[in-house]
Amino acid sequence: MTDQDETTETTATDLTAKEIRKRKRRMPPPDPTPLPGLVDAHTHLAACGGRAEEDVRVILDRAEAVGVEQVVTVADDMVDARWAVAAAHWDSRAFAAVGLHPTHAADLDDAARAELTEMVADPRVVAVGETGLDYYWTTRSDDCADPAVQRDAFAWHIDLAKRSGKPLMIHNREADRDLLDVLAAEGAPETVIMHCFSGTPAIARECVDLGYVLSFSGTVTFTNSVELREAALLTPDELILVETDAPFLTPHPYRGQPNQSYCLPYTARALAELRGVSEEQMAETLGGNARKLYSVPLR
Numbered sequence: 448m449t450d451q452d453e454t455t456e457t458t459a460t461d462l463t464a465k466e467i468r469k470r471k472r473r474m475p476p477p478d479p480t481p482l483p484g485l486v487d488a489h490t491h492l493a494a495c496g497g498r499a500e501e502d503v504r505v506i507l508d509r510a511e512a513v514g515v516e517q518v519v520t521v522a523d524d525m526v527d528a529r530w531a532v533a534a535a536h537w538d539s540r541a542f543a544a545v546g547l548h549p550t551h552a553a554d555l556d557d558a559a560r561a562e563l564t565e566m567v568a569d570p571r572v573v574a575v576g577e578t579g580l581d582y583y584w585t586t587r588s589d590d591c592a593d594p595a596v597q598r599d600a601f602a603w604h605i606d607l608a609k610r611s612g613k614p615l616m617i618h619n620r621e622a623d624r625d626l627l628d629v630l631a632a633e634g635a636p637e638t639v640i641m642h643c644f645s646g647t648p649a650i651a652r653e654c655v656d657l658g659y660v661l662s663f664s665g666t667v668t669f670t671n672s673v674e675l676r677e678a679a680l681l682t683p684d685e686l687i688l689v690e691t692d693a694p695f696l697t698p699h700p701y702r703g704q705p706n707q708s709y710c711l712p713y714t715a716r717a718l719a720e721l722r723g724v725s726e727e728q729m730a731e732t733l734g735g736n737a738r739k740l741y742s743v744p745l746r
């Protein structure tokens with residue numbers, strides 16, 4: 448839906464400023480100019496409205512039309528993990544990552560361990576995660592696993608990544624120091640991807656020195672994300688990825704509106720501008736890294 452479609456129903460003068468803002472928030476951003484070669488390194492297709500096979504196809508068609516050729520859909524809980532694996536089998540452009548989000552770490556019982564171990568062996572599953580530590584929700588939600596439970600589950604996922612040889616997809620919210628300490632104590636797997644990197648430039652430096660991959664979402668485009676842009680600037684070419692984390696974190700100037708994989712070129716272009724390279728070159732670097740790290744075949 449475009450701006451025009453929305454305003455033809457009711458003229459702006461009939462609406463209060465608050466209603467206009469509310470409508471705008473529900474409005475999907477326009478399709479960006481195509482930027483071929485991209486891979487959305489982290490999205491949540493089901494949460495984007497892609498519950499059924501046909502809906503997944505529609506989301507991926509729209510993404511492909513603007514150059515986002517493949518996506519990794521990431522699980523939060525066991526139901527989501529089963530769904531992500533199914534989606535990756537429905538459509539050749541979708542790959543899955545399975546694991547328990549740190550907020551759901553308490554669900555990691557023996558049955559879940561057995562099932563996740565089995566799922567990770569599926570060739571359409573390209574990463575273990577998202578796992579890690581989330582200290583934001585521990586104080587704000589009664590349902591969130593406490594830090595000790597999160598640490599145990601994180602350690603188990605680290606081991607699963609090592610056993611399976613697949614990349615570890617890390618979620619980190621307000622837990623930089625503990626997260627890096629757990630990784631060091633357990634021994635990091637070969638490929639560590641810091642999804643939606645949100646740390647300081649100093650943490651970014653520490654990560655890249657350890658060879659960890661930093662994946663940047665729409666937050667890197669936000670006007671107040673000065674430190675995050677510094678982090679993106681110091682990340683070497685071989686350790687950078689781009690993701691939507693859709694339906695969240697829609698890039699500037701569409702912040703707060705619904706996000707989907709087709710919005711990825713906005714963030715990729717912002718990274719190109721920041722790093723002073725052509726958008727084509729940036730897309731080749733970002734897409735190439737995703738295909739290599741996730742061992743995703745070229746289509």
Ligand SMILES: [Zn+2]
Pocket residue numbers: 577617618619642643
């Ligand atoms: Zn996350």
Ligand SMILES: [Zn+2]
Pocket residue numbers: 489490491521577692
């Ligand atoms: Zn996510």
